[in-house]
Amino acid sequence: MAGPAAAATGARTVDGIYELIESTPELGSTAGHQELRFLREADGDRIRLDGPDEVFDELVPGQRASVTGQQTASALRAGEAHPLSVAETPQVTGEETLAVVLLRLGPSGGQPMTAAEVRQSFFTAPDSVSAYFRESSWSQLDLRGDVIDYLEVPADTGCWAEATAGETAVRAAGLDLSGYDRIEYLIDGGARNCGYGGWAWIGGQLSVNIYQGEPAVRAVAHHELGHNFGLYHAHALRCRATGGGYTVIEDGPACETDEYGDPFDSMGAAYDQMQFSAYTKNRLGWIPDARVTTITADGTYPVAPSEADTDAPQSLRIPLSDGRFYDIDFRRPYGEYWDARVADNPALMNGVSLRRVLGPDSSLLDTTADGWFHDAPLQVGSTFTDTANGVTIRTESVSATEARVRVSFAGDVQQVHLRGTANGWGATAMTRVPGTPHDWTVQADFGSGADERFKFDIFGDWSENYGDHQGDGIADRDGADIPVTGGAGRYTIDFNSKTRVYAVRFTEPAHNHPSMNVRGTAHGWTTTPMTLTADHTWTATVRFESGGAERFKFDVDGTWATNFGDNDTDGIADPDGADITLPRSGTWKLTFNDETRRYTATLT
Missing domain, CATH: 2.60.40.3620 (Immunoglobulin-like)
Structure with a gap:
């Protein structure tokens, strides 16, 4: 990895190719995300970029870009960044060649695996890195290559400098690796405490794998080669409501992104060693667009397992007005290794996974809203509603061959029910107000007690119900019971299924006498x-x-x-x-x- 070009301090604007290095955390580490950004100029010099993440939101590695900022001694502190070319979608099929170069830190550095063992891990074992990509792609990607036995690099090789040291060692050994599509440097990290398990150029040729045991070597290779193929991390959303509890998406404060939070994609929790998600496979060209169903109308849609070699749809895509979309995939146990683990996860077995996607970034939604992502899938009979975008998603059924997912738009649900003390907490169907798509009404007779209350239940099975945490007249998913405090009598209750605004008003029943x-x-x-x-x-x-x-x-x-x-x-x-x-x-x-x-x- 070439270092950044020296430059005088001061404001400047530079053009070049945007490049990004992403890292994998160490095994078992809770350390934060590490990445490095560069702009490669026409002469090959790299300018190190720094600045808030949102400045670079429009850029994709490999694009020509213009960056304006303040030059410091170590980096260009970016204030603006704009793409100058169209980003390419990664398509990785056919034969890919890989050179795995073993590095030793100094003459006495560790050599934890032999070249023969590394060859097994990467190319020949039934659970090798090559077998992982072959199974995940239905043999559309054939990863082949060689292992270069240990080359010595300086014992004081710094963090992020392993590839540069490796390139120097390769040249010193008289080797020419230019014919390989990818080069991965495998090294015992020693006592350097770099805080990562590996790193790679997104869309680039080089990656680094820090030895943490043989299984971790394979896990990091899946992840870092994914970066080389052009993939970003598979995130997960961790959201909280104004009241402090977890929510699926924004309902008050902004959500936090867990950088490696998706446990069902090797671009997320890499050490779980799952296959890529259907969204990721589609980006790589393994699931063609013909097997992606784009949903724009109410209906119930089938989705086949993302592991299956099939002509059936394997991804459901719901476009949103802001350019993002929801992606839905379905998993089933497959093979002996990676997605055989699906059988051990009841949530995966009984639901579908929802991801919110913008460009190359995907974020798994935690539909159970408990802050833990291994039970994130939307279970059969459960419903997710994005009120702001007017989208409701419900898992209707799952089988060995498909899941069936109900999608409705603009909050135009088919029915709303009232449950409460007025009907013994049974489900009373509300009536849609004629001429309106979202307004529902019902009359209910409540008593005079202090504990009269109710909730709204969309499907009549409690899977999507609304109360009110704040008492502000806007219903909240799984909110507190709504009290009725006006005394005994008949009440008219109105509810808008899109905005979740509700109203309760006393409705005097018909009578022929003013009193009795x-x-x-x-x-x-x-x-x-x-x-x-x-x-x-x-x-x-x-x-x-x-x-x-x-x-x-x-x-x-x-x-x-x-x-x-x-x-x-x-x-x-x-x-x-x-x-x-x-x-x-x-x-x-x-x-x-x-x-x-x-x-x-x-x-x-």
């Missing part, structure tokens, strides 16, 4: 007010305990001017009728319909 009372032996014939609980239906619960014959009547306003009894004990009250008798003392629930005059008395 019970008068009888219960309270010495004084009035007990009744509550209008449904259209024309008045209700009261009264304790009768006179010890004698219990009697009562219904009285509209407590003046006896309009009252109802029952002359023929047929359950239909008569104006100015006879007292209605009860067979015994006790607590009785009384109802009266002021339209039909039908009444009931139920001992409670």
Whole structure:
């Protein structure tokens, strides 16, 4: 790796080819992400670039770019960076040749593997690096090559300088490696504490692999060669709501990107040694665009396992208005090594993986919203909704050969249900307001207790439900129960399935009289007010305990001017009728319909 060209300090603008080195963390390390950026000028000199990550968001390695910034003693501190050419999508098929060069730090440096052992690990063993790419690509990529036995490099070779030292050693040995597509330097890192397990030029020829045991050598090779092929890291999103809990995507503060967070792609958690995701395989040309279904209309779509050699769709793609898209893939156990591990992950076996993608960057969504990514897939019967983009995704089923995924747009869900104390927490279907795509309404009768509450349930199975954490009238996924505090009566509840705005308003039921009372032996014939609980239906619960014959009547306003009894004990009250008798003392629930005059008395 050539060092940056010396330059005077001060503001400057330079043009050249944008280059990027990405690293793999050490095995078991939680150290942060390390990368180096350069601009290679026409004369081959490299200018080291520094600056905030967002300055370089538009650039892809291999593009011509213009960078403006402040030159410091060590780097150009970029303030602006713009592409000057179109980025190329990596397509890696056919035969690729690889030279694995073994390096020793000084005359007494470590030589942890023999050349024969390295040849097995990279080229000949059934779980070799070559076999990994052959299986993952359905033999579309044939990785072949040679192992160059140990060459000595200076014992004080610094971090990030292994390839430069290796190139010098190769020349000193009289070797010509220019005929190889890729060159990987394998070295025992010694006590240098560089903090990485390897690094590679994205889209370039060179990579470095720090020995950490034979399995890790293969894992790092998968990852670093992926970088050489033009791949970025496979990220995961870690998001939190305003209230502090985890969410799937933004719901308050911005999400954090876990640089290596995707455990289901070797460009993420490399040491898990999984095959690449369907999105990554499509970037490399192994899954052709013909097997990617772009979804723009509501429907249920099949997706085949990304490991299968098939003509069926293996990736579902949902474009978003800001240029990003959701990518959905499905995994099944395959082979004896890498994706055989799928069988050990119940979440992968029973769901599909969702990634949000922009350009070369993919980020796995944690649909369980628990901050742990190995259970990230969207399970059968579970739903993910991106309210801002109006997209709802639901895993309907999985089998050995496909998953079926329901996608709907603009929040245009097929049904919304109300659950709460009004219906014993059953699922009552709400009604779509005519002429609107997202507005739903329902009426529900709540009691007078202090614990009356409800939630919205999209599918009626609790898989996607909404309450309200903040009490702000905007429903939250898996939010707290929404209280009803207006007392007993009928309420109209409205809900917009796109914005999640809801409203609760007391709706007085239809009635023919402004009030209704019970008068009888219960309270010495004084009035007990009744509550209008449904259209024309008045209700009261009264304790009768006179010890004698219990009697009562219904009285509209407590003046006896309009009252109802029952002359023929047929359950239909008569104006100015006879007292209605009860067979015994006790607590009785009384109802009266002021339209039909039908009444009931139920001992409670």
